[in-house]
Amino acid sequence: MIFGLPLLSVAIWVPIVFGVLVLFSGSDRNAGTARVIALVGAVLGFLVTIPLYTQFNLHQHGMQFVEFTPWIQTFNINYHLGIDGLSLLLILLNSFTTILVVIAGWKVIQSRVAQYMASFLFLSGLMNGAFSALDAILFYVFFEATLIPMFIIIGVWGGPNRIYSALKFFLYTFFGSVLFLVALIYLYVVSGGSFALYTYYHLPLSLTAQILIFLAFMSAFAVKLPMWPVHTWLPDAHVEAPTGGSVVLAAVMLKLGGYGFLRLSLPIAPDASHYLSPLMITLSLIAIVYIGLVALVQSDMKKLIAYSSVAHMGFVTLGYFIFNAHGMEGAIIQMISHGFISGALFLCIGVMYDRLHTRQISDYGGLINRMPVFATLFMLFAMANCGLPGTSGFVGEFLVVMGSMKHSFWIAVAAASTLIWAAGYSLWLYKRVVFGAVGNARVETMADLNLREFIVLGLLAVAVLALGLYPAPFAAVLHTPVHDLLALVSQSKLPVQ
Amino acid sequence: MQYIMPLWPAYSELFLLGMVCVILIADLFVSDDNRIITYALTQLTLLGCFLITLSTLAGPPVHTFSGMFVADALAGVLKLTVYIGMAMTLAYSRAYLAARGLFRGEFFALSLFATLGMMVMISASNLLTVYLGLELLNLSLYALVALLRDSRPATEAAMKYFVLSAMAAGMLLYGMSMLYGATGTLDIAQIANHIVHGSGSQAVLVLGLIFVIAGLGFKIGAVPFHMWIPDVYHGAPTSITLLLSSPVKFASFAFFMRLLVQCLQGMVADWQLILIILAVLSLAIGNIVAIAQTNIKRMLAYSTISHMGFVLLGILAGDSNGYGAAMFYVVVYVLMNLGAFGMVLLLSRSGFEADQLDDFKGLNQRSPWLAFMMLLVMFAMAGVPPTVGFYAKLSVLEAVLNAGYVWLAVVAVIFALIGAFYYLRVVKLMYFDTPQDDAPIIVHPDAQVLMSANGLAMLLLGILPQPLLVVCTYAIQYSL
Numbered sequence: 001m002i003f004g005l006p007l008l009s010v011a012i013w014v015p016i017v018f019g020v021l022v023l024f025s026g027s028d029r030n031a032g033t034a035r036v037i038a039l040v041g042a043v044l045g046f047l048v049t050i051p052l053y054t055q056f057n058l059h060q061h062g063m064q065f066v067e068f069t070p071w072i073q074t075f076n077i078n079y080h081l082g083i084d085g086l087s088l089l090l091i092l093l094n095s096f097t098t099i100l101v102v103i104a105g106w107k108v109i110q111s112r113v114a115q116y117m118a119s120f121l122f123l124s125g126l127m128n129g130a131f132s133a134l135d136a137i138l139f140y141v142f143f144e145a146t147l148i149p150m151f152i153i154i155g156v157w158g159g160p161n162r163i164y165s166a167l168k169f170f171l172y173t174f175f176g177s178v179l180f181l182v183a184l185i186y187l188y189v190v191s192g193g194s195f196a197l198y199t200y201y202h203l204p205l206s207l208t209a210q211i212l213i214f215l216a217f218m219s220a221f222a223v224k225l226p227m228w229p230v231h232t233w234l235p236d237a238h239v240e241a242p243t244g245g246s247v248v249l250a251a252v253m254l255k256l257g258g259y260g261f262l263r264l265s266l267p268i269a270p271d272a273s274h275y276l277s278p279l280m281i282t283l284s285l286i287a288i289v290y291i292g293l294v295a296l297v298q299s300d301m302k303k304l305i306a307y308s309s310v311a312h313m314g315f316v317t318l319g320y321f322i323f324n325a326h327g328m329e330g331a332i333i334q335m336i337s338h339g340f341i342s343g344a345l346f347l348c349i350g351v352m353y354d355r356l357h358t359r360q361i362s363d364y365g366g367l368i369n370r371m372p373v374f375a376t377l378f379m380l381f382a383m384a385n386c387g388l389p390g391t392s393g394f395v396g397e398f399l400v401v402m403g404s405m406k407h408s409f410w411i412a413v414a415a416a417s418t419l420i421w422a423a424g425y426s427l428w429l430y431k432r433v434v435f436g437a438v439g440n441a442r443v444e445t446m447a448d449l450n451l452r453e454f455i456v457l458g459l460l461a462v463a464v465l466a467l468g469l470y471p472a473p474f475a476a477v478l479h480t481p482v483h484d485l486l487a488l489v490s491q492s493k494l495p496v497q
Numbered sequence: 498m499q500y501i502m503p504l505w506p507a508y509s510e511l512f513l514l515g516m517v518c519v520i521l522i523a524d525l526f527v528s529d530d531n532r533i534i535t536y537a538l539t540q541l542t543l544l545g546c547f548l549i550t551l552s553t554l555a556g557p558p559v560h561t562f563s564g565m566f567v568a569d570a571l572a573g574v575l576k577l578t579v580y581i582g583m584a585m586t587l588a589y590s591r592a593y594l595a596a597r598g599l600f601r602g603e604f605f606a607l608s609l610f611a612t613l614g615m616m617v618m619i620s621a622s623n624l625l626t627v628y629l630g631l632e633l634l635n636l637s638l639y640a641l642v643a644l645l646r647d648s649r650p651a652t653e654a655a656m657k658y659f660v661l662s663a664m665a666a667g668m669l670l671y672g673m674s675m676l677y678g679a680t681g682t683l684d685i686a687q688i689a690n691h692i693v694h695g696s697g698s699q700a701v702l703v704l705g706l707i708f709v710i711a712g713l714g715f716k717i718g719a720v721p722f723h724m725w726i727p728d729v730y731h732g733a734p735t736s737i738t739l740l741l742s743s744p745v746k747f748a749s750f751a752f753f754m755r756l757l758v759q760c761l762q763g764m765v766a767d768w769q770l771i772l773i774i775l776a777v778l779s780l781a782i783g784n785i786v787a788i789a790q791t792n793i794k795r796m797l798a799y800s801t802i803s804h805m806g807f808v809l810l811g812i813l814a815g816d817s818n819g820y821g822a823a824m825f826y827v828v829v830y831v832l833m834n835l836g837a838f839g840m841v842l843l844l845s846r847s848g849f850e851a852d853q854l855d856d857f858k859g860l861n862q863r864s865p866w867l868a869f870m871m872l873l874v875m876f877a878m879a880g881v882p883p884t885v886g887f888y889a890k891l892s893v894l895e896a897v898l899n900a901g902y903v904w905l906a907v908v909a910v911i912f913a914l915i916g917a918f919y920y921l922r923v924v925k926l927m928y929f930d931t932p933q934d935d936a937p938i939i940v941h942p943d944a945q946v947l948m949s950a951n952g953l954a955m956l957l958l959g960i961l962p963q964p965l966l967v968v969c970t971y972a973i974q975y976s977l
Binding site for chain 2: 071072073074075112137140141145147151152155156163170171175179181182185186188189
C-alpha cells in the first residue's frame with residue numbers, strides 16, 4: 001500500500017472515473033479537451049499500477065493486495081480483489097496498452113472523440129477489475145461489462161461491415177458467458193452459498209459435475225480466447241474494428257479467456273481438465289497448424305494478423321494442458337508477448353491504413369522506399385511474431401515447446417511447426433508489403449512515421465525486445481503462482497468413496 | 498381480534514377513493530388550459546398515498562373488514578412500488594397526452610381507479626376481494642385503452658382486451674368457485690388450511706387450480722394466454738401501454754402471491770409443473786417472436802412476455818427465496834419498462850408516434866444523452882452486467898438452481914441470449930445508423946430529469962443492488 005490507498009481499486013476506478021470525465025467533456029467541438037483528459041487518465045491509470053509491481057512480494061503464496069468489502073449480502077457476493085503474478089502482468093499489459101490506443105487514436109478519430117476515448121478508458125478499468133476479482137460474480141460482472149464498450153467501439157468507428165461484426169462479436173461471446181454464469185450459480189448452490197473462488201478450489205465434485213462445469217467455463221473462455229472452432233468471430237471483429245479496437249481486443253481482451261482458464265477452469269475442475277486434456281491439446285494443435293495455414297492465404301492484412309492471433313492462442317492453451325511448469329509459464333509469457341506483438345502489428349497496419357485507406361496486401365509494395373523507419377519497426381514486429389530469438393515471441397514459444405517435449409515428442413513436433421507457419425505468413429506478408437519496387441502511384445505518396453506514431457511503435461519495440469532479451473523480471477513473478485496452480489491441478493477433487 | 502374493526506390498514510385506499518371524487522369534481526371547474534391542476538392533484542394524491550402507506554408499513558400482517566383485507570409487508574412494499582410506477586407513468590405521459598387531446602380529467606380519474614383496483618388486489622385476503630380488485634382494475638383499463646376513441650387500432654385493442662379479459666375473469670371465477678366448493682370457504686388462509694389438512698376433494702381442487710392459473714396466466718401475459726398482449730400494447734395510446742405494462746405488473750405479481758402461494762401453497766407440486774410449461778413457452782415465444790417485430794411497442798410486448806417467463810421461473814422455485822427473486826425481477830422489470838416506453842413517449846410528438854424501430858435510428862447523433870439512457874435500459878433488459886437487469890436474472894437463476902432445475906436454468910439463459918439480439922438491435926439503430934428524421938427532440942425538463950434518473954438507476958442499482966434485494970426479501974419473509 002502507498003499512502004494506505006487500496007491500489008487495486010485505484011487501478012480499476014481511475015480509468016473509469018476519467019472515462020466519465022471524458023464523456024462529460026462534451027461534443028466534438030471540445031475534442032481537444034477530451035483527448036487531453038483521456039491521455040491524462042490513461043497515463044495516470046498506468047502509473048498507479050506500477051506500485052503493484054514494485055511492492056509485489058515474489059515469494060508470497062496466494063493473493064496479494066487483497067481488498068475485501070461485503071457487497072451483496074443476500075447472495076454473499078463480495079467486492080473481493082487480489083492479484084498474483086499472473087494477474088499482475090496482465091494488469092500492467094492492459095494499462096500500458098490503454099496509453100498506446102489513446103495516443104494512436106489522437107488524430108485518426110475525428111467523430112465522437114469523447115465517446116471513443118471514454119470507451120477505451122472504461123474498457124481498461126473493467127479489464128483490470130476482471131484480472132483482479134476473486135469473487136466469481138465480481139469477475140463475471142467485469143468480464144461481461146467489457147462487451148458493452150467493445151460493441152460500441154466496433155459498431156460506431158468500425159469499417160463498412162461493422163454492424164454484422166459487432167453483433168456477431170457480442171452474441172458469440174455472450175453465448176459463451178451465459179452458460180458460464182449457470183455453472184457459477186451451480187457452484188454457489190453446491191458450495192452452500194459462496195461465490196468466493198477460493199472455496200471452489202477445495203470443493204469436492206464428481207467427475208460428471210466437473211466435466212459439465214469445465215465445458216460451461218470453456219464455452220466462455222474458449223470463445224473469448226478464441227480457440228478453434230469457435231474463433232470465427234475474431235477475424236470479422238478485427239477486420240471491422242478501428243485500429244485501437246483491434247489493438248485492445250488482440251492485446252488484452254483475448255487474454256481474459258486465457259486468464260479464465262487458469263483462474264477458474266483448471267483449479268476448479270482439475271480432474272475434468274486432465275480427463276479432457278487430449279481434447280484440449282488436439283484443439284490447440286489444430287489452431288496452431290490449421291489456422292497457421294489459413295493465415296498464409298489471407299489477402300487482407302488485418303485478417304492475416306487475426307488468424308495469427310488464433311494460432312498463437314493455440315500455443316497458450318497447449319501450454320496449459322500439458323500440465324508442467326515450463327508449459328504453463330511459457331503460455332503466460334506467450335500471452336503477454338502476444339499482447340505487445342499483435343498490438344504492434346495492428347498499429348502498423350493502422351499506420352498504413354491511415355495513409356492509403358486499404359488493407360489489401362496487393363495494394364501495397366515497396367514501402368521501404370518511402371517509409372524506412374516504419375519498415376524497420378515493422379520488420380522487428382514481424383520477426384517477433386514468428387518467434388525470432390531475442391524477441392519476446394521466442395521466450396514463450398520455446399518454453400511451451402520444451403514443456404510439450406516432456407509430455408510427448410509428437411505434440412512437440414506439431415507445436416514447433418508453428419515456427420514454420422508463422423515465419424511463412426509473417427515474412428511473406430512483410431515481403432509483399434515492404435520490399436520490392438514501389439507498388440503503385442499511391443504508395444509513392446506515403447509519408448514516413450510522424451512523431452506520435454513513432455512513440456507508440458517505439459515503446460512497443462522496447463517492450464518486445466526487453467521481454468525477449470531479459471525475461472527474468474517478468475518470469476520471476478510467475479514462478480510462485482504457477483507452482484501453486486500446478487499443485488492445485490494435480491490434486492484430485494473427486495469425492496472420497 | 499379487536500372488537501372495533503381497525504380502519505388504519507386501509508387508510509391509503511380510503512384516502513385515494515376520497516381524492517378521486519375530489520379530482521372528478523374539481524376537474525369540472527378547471528379549463529383546458531389549466532388542466533395541469535388536475536395533473537398536480539393526481540400526483541399529490543399518489544404522494545399522499547405513498548406517505549400513508551410508508552407510515553403504516555407494518556411488521557406482522559393485520560387483517561380488517563372481517564378478514565377480507567390484509568395489510569402486510571408484501572402489500573405495503575408492492576403498493577409503494579405501484580405509486581412510484583404510476584407517478585412515473587403520469588409524468589412521462591404528460592406531453593404525449595396533451596398533444597393528443599387526452600390530457601383530461603377522465604384519464605386521471607380512471608388511472609386512479611385503476612390504482613385503487615391494484616391496491617385492493619394487493620391487499621386481498623379473500624377470493625372475493627381479489628376478484629373485486631381485479632374487476633375494478635380491468636374496467637378502468639378497458640376504458641383507458643379506448644380513450645382515444647377515434648383511433649381504430651385503439652378501439653380494436655380495447656375490444657380485444659375486453660372480450661379476452663372477460664373470458665379470463667370468467668375462468669378465474671369458475672376456478673374460485675371450485676375452490677369454494679371443495680373447501681367451503683373463500684378466505685385465503687382457511688382454504689390453505691383445508692388443503693394442508695387434506696380435506697376437500699382433490700380432483701375438484703386440482704381442476705380449480707388449473708382454472709385459477711388460466712386467469713393468472715392471462716393477467717401476467719404468459720404463453721399460451723398471451724394473445725392479447727401484442728395487440729393491446731400496440732393499439733393502445735403509448736401512455737396507456739406504459740400503464741398496462743408497468744404498475745399493473747405489481748398487481749399481477751401480488752395476484753400470484755395471494756392465490757398460488759398463500760392460498761394454494763399446499764398444491765405446490767401441482768402448480769410447479771404447470772408453471773414450468775408456462776415459463777418455458779413464454780421465454781421461447783416471447784424472445785423468438787420479438788425478433789421479427791418492426792414496431793417497438795410490439796417488440797416490447799413480446800419482451801414483456803419473455804420477462805414474465807423469468808418471473809414465473811422465480812415463482813415456480815416454490816420457496817421464499819424464489820418468491821423474493823421473482824419480486825425483485827418484477828420491480829427491476831418495471832423500472833426497465835418505464836424507461837423503454839418512457840423513451841417512446843419522449844420521442845413522440847404531435848402527429849408522430851415514435852413507435853417504429855426505425856424511429857430510433859441515429860438517436861446518438863440527435864441526442865447523445867437520451868441515447869445513452871436508452872442504451873442502459875436495453876442492456877439492462879438483455880441482462881448484461883453491470884446493469885441491474887443482470888442481478889434480476891442472477892437471483893432468479895439462483896432460485897431455480899437451488900430448487901434443483903439445472904436444465905431449466907440452461908433453457909432460460911439460452912432464450913435470454915436470443916433475446917439479447919433484439920435489444921442489441923435497438924442499440925445498433927441508435928448508435929450505428931444515421932438518423933432518418935432530423936426534427937429536434939423537445940423534451941420537458943421534468944421528463945428529461947425523470948428519464949435521466951430512470952436510466953442511471955439501471956447503473957446505480959446495478960452497482961448497489963443490495964438495498965432493493967433486502968426490501969424484496971423483507972416483503973416476502975414477513976408476509977408468508
